Amino acid sequence: GDSVTQMEGPVTLSEEAFLTINCTYTATGYPSLFWYVQYPGEGLQLLLKATKADDKGSNKGFEATYRKETTSFHLEKGSVQVSDSAVYFCALSDLSGGSNYKLTFGKGTLLTVNP
Amino acid sequence: GAVVSQHPSRVICKSGTSVKIECRSLDFQATTMFWYRQFPKQSLMLMATSNEGSKATYEQGVEKDKFLINHASLTLSTLTVTSAHPEDSSFYICSARGNRGSNQPQHFGDGTRLSIL
Numbered sequence: 001g002d003s004v005t006q007m008e009g010p011v012t013l014s015e016e017a018f019l020t021i022n023c024t025y026t027a028t029g030y031p032s033l034f035w036y037v038q039y040p041g042e043g044l045q046l047l048l049k050a051t052k053a054d055d056k057g058s059n060k061g062f063e064a065t066y067r068k069e070t071t072s073f074h075l076e077k078g079s080v081q082v083s084d085s086a087v088y089f090c091a092l093s094d095l096s097g098g099s100n101y102k103l104t105f106g107k108g109t110l111l112t113v114n115p
Numbered sequence: 116g117a118v119v120s121q122h123p124s125r126v127i128c129k130s131g132t133s134v135k136i137e138c139r140s141l142d143f144q145a146t147t148m149f150w151y152r153q154f155p156k157q158s159l160m161l162m163a164t165s166n167e168g169s170k171a172t173y174e175q176g177v178e179k180d181k182f183l184i185n186h187a188s189l190t191l192s193t194l195t196v197t198s199a200h201p202e203d204s205s206f207y208i209c210s211a212r213g214n215r216g217s218n219q220p221q222h223f224g225d226g227t228r229l230s231i232l
Contacts, residue, residue: 036223041228042225043121043223043224043225044159044208044210044223046221089158089159101212102149103210103221106158107157107158108158110156
């Protein structure tokens with residue numbers, strides 16, 4: 001079945017540092033890929049998405065490129081801020097209609113950014 | 116952007132009580148809604164998928180009679196935890212997906228913290 005493997009945390013960075021959170025996936029078809037962010041005590045917010053190979057999703061300075069050849073969707077940000085501290089989830093969506101487009105999540109990576 | 120409202124945000128109640136959690140899509144029609152459970156410092160576990168007007172599809176190991184799901188309209192789904200016990204204490208999150216094409220993302224509510232005493 002489908003699966004998502006993401007970098008285990010926690011990740012601790014200083015403000016303005018470069019961030020990479022690795023994510024790789026296995027899927028039978030051509031899924032859509034997502035990064036979600038969860039702030040403490042809250043639900044998940046969609047951070048960015050990519051729906052086909054070589055697409056780049058971007059939002060709030062975060063970027064991720066859908067790499068079919070390496071089955072990866074790594075999250076990057078050039079300069080993190082304290083407010084970026086949260087848990088980040090990589091996810092894929094099975095696009096087959098019978099699956100109801102269920103999301104498969106990675107285990108999440110806790111990011112802490114210190115001032 | 117798309118907004119999903121989940122209510123209540125926190126519930127504390129006695130063992131044996133039934134608890135209802137509502138999930139509403141505020142500015143779009145949600146053909147499909149999903150219910151997740153999240154344990155501390157863990158990922159989301161999909162409990163069930165509900166389509167408007169039909170019975171929910173439960174994931175393996177999730178008790179249908181324990182977690183009742185109703186999706187009576189395109190903007191509302193409810194999860195009822197029946198006769199809740201302390202082991203049901205958890206963070207429950209719903210999500211909703213629009214019906215405009217296959218690339219629609221899921222939009223999540225803010226979650227419900229359920230504590231059973």
